[in-house]
Amino acid sequence: MNRRIRILIAKPGLDGHDRGAKIVARALSEAGMEVIYTGLHQTPERVVSAAVQESVDGIGLSILSGAHMTLIPKVLKLLKDKNSDDIFVFAGGIIPANDILKLKEMGVAEIFTPGAETTDIIDFVHRTVAREIRQ
Amino acid sequence: MFNFPCARWVPRALLRRNATRSNYTVALRDRGAEEQNDEVSGRQEVALVLAERILQGEIRAAARLMRDIDDGFKSAVEELKLLYPHTGNASIIGITGPSGAGKSTLVDQLTALYRRHEKKVGIVAVDPSSTFTGGAILGDRIRMNRHAEDAGVFIRSMATRGNLGGVSRATGDVVNVLDAMGTDVIIIETVGVGQDEIDIARMAHTTVVVMVPGLGDDIQAIKAGILEIGDVFVVNKADRDDADHTVHELTARLEMDPDKDRAWQPKVLKTVASRNIGIEELLGEIEEHGAYLHRSGMIRHLFEEKNARIFLELLKERLFAEVFGHLEVNGRFREIMEEMANRRKDPYSAVEEILAQRFGPLSGGSASESNPPVGARLGEEK
Structure with a gap:
């Protein structure tokens, strides 16, 4: 029995660049996934609540405001608090290499920077979900 | 513990074995295996764990069961059986209309108002899947996500998927989960264009049909079925110039309704959901319709109709799976196809033979009037 992959795409924080x-939402849906898109200006609390209610496999966060070191750890912590850290988190945006390392150490599954190919993102999601199911 | 390569997933695996993470997660992970081996005790254990947690109002458990329902897991049925006695208490409201009519915004505002009345609200937002890729972008939360943090609101996005058994039953099952959790009001939002959406709307006690000014001929285009299912009509975006025209057009069409003498006369209301105008009136009208259903006893009739539909659909589906599954496995299906191809067998006799083999001699031959086949009766129901 196959699960259909469900991914939440959210833009936490204050920047309004949702292109x-x-x-990414479009690409993942065209790859056969169900993408729940929450739109702009989401708080980490809303993102995590939505992810739990929608029982998604993963959360994709798009952050271009520079607030990634505040917002992403908050999302990770809330997931843990809600016993839902089996939901993986990936992020995209303008994020410096140093921060990428730190965020990955905190448990972010992957970070995509400008220029990333949508096919890579799709592959990443497939791989990660497959690994989750095996565990 | 995060330091070794590829270790991101290790902590989770460890956590899962921790006492704090209960058997629940482990059980879920093993679910796939249980699908194959038919160990009844194991499956019931899972069911009990999930259903019990849902009855205690645990959102995570409810969300997980909804996913199992959506993915067509057999274990979901066991859990639904346990939840069923706890359903039937929520008011179910269907909101349907063309895309762009402002349904999600309307649902958002209605939800805010229900919350002020201290009602627990569940929202099931159904959007179409792509017929090519099976994927979907579910964007109803864009308008509603301010309620995400509110523990009294549960929003679930669903895609139509187009799988056998139909989206309407999956939606009905998700509604039952919300109902069992003690949700007071459940709003089902659908794009009112196809039969699927109309079937979904028919699960509601009160159906609100949302229109917008300027659609013109669209009222004609979607009139089939949709004007008949509306208990309340809303012209949203009523601050537009041609709103009154749309209201008149709708009113006129409703007056042409051959059933217009029925006890409940649908009204046409005006709203501007984005500015929270007309929402109280809409909620008032929805409650008025709810009161009418109870006063007139129509609610019982509604339940009877709905129960019959669910039972017959399920019976039809299970019977089909039972009979056809067998035919496919033993190769008989292929044989029949060949016999039909060279005109040695007609499909009518083939079906009769198969049914007779499976269930013994049929009562009164092929089209017994006293005992019509399930399919025919189902047709009547629709």
Whole structure:
């Protein structure tokens, strides 16, 4: 019995640039996934609540405001608090290499920077979900 | 513990074995295996764990069961059996209309108002899947996500998927989960264009049909079925110039309804959902319709009709799976196809033979009037 992959795409924080988030949402849906798109200006609390209610496999966060070191750890912590850290988190945006390392150490599954191919993002989601199911 | 390569997933695996993470997660992970081996005790254990947690109002458990329902897991049925006695208490409201009519915004505002009345609200937002890729972008939360943090609101997005058994039953099952959790009001939002959506709307006690000014001929285009299912009509975006025209057009069409003498006369209301105008009136009208259903006893009739539909659909589906599954496995299906191809067998006799083999001699031959086949009766129901 096959699960259909469900991914939440959210834009936490204050920047209003949602082009990237929309492109990723579109790409994942065209790859056969169900993408729940929450739109702009989401708080980490709302993102995590939505992810739990929608029982998604993963959360994709798009952040271009520079607030990634505040917002992403908050999402990770809330997931843990809600016993839902089996939901993986990936992010996209303008994020410096140093921060990428730190975020990955905190448990972010992957970070995509400008220029990333949508096919890579799709592959990443497939791989990660497959690994989750095996465990 | 995060330091070794590829270790991101290790902590989770460890956590899962921790006492704090209960058997629940482990059981879910093993679910796939249980699908194959038919160990009844194991499956019931899972069912009990999930259903019990749902009855205690645990959102995570409810969300997980909804996913199992959506993915067509057999274990979901066991859990639904346990939840069923706890359903039937929620008011179910269907909101349907063309895309762009402002349904999600309307649902958002209605939800805010219900919350002020201290009602627990569940929202099931159904959007179409792509017929090519099976994927979907479910964007109803864009308008509603301010309620995400509110523990009294549960929003679930569903895609139509187009799988056998139909989206309407999956939706009905999800509604039952919300109902069992003690949700007071459940709003089902659908794009009112196809039969699927109309079937979904028919699960509601009160159906609100949302229109917008300027659609013109669209009222004609979607009139089949949709004007008949509306208990309340809303012209949203009523601050537009041609709103009154749309209201008149709708009113006129409703007056042409051959059933217009029925006890409940649908009204046409005006709203501007984005500015929270007309929402109280809409909620008032929805409650008025609810009161009418109870006063007139129509609610019982509604339940009877709905129960019959669910039972017959399920029976039809299970019977089909039972009979056809067998035919496919033993190769008889292929044989029949060949016999039909060279005109040695007609499909009518083939079906009769198969049914007779499976269930013994049929009562009164092929089209017994006293005992019509399930399919025919189902047709009547629709």
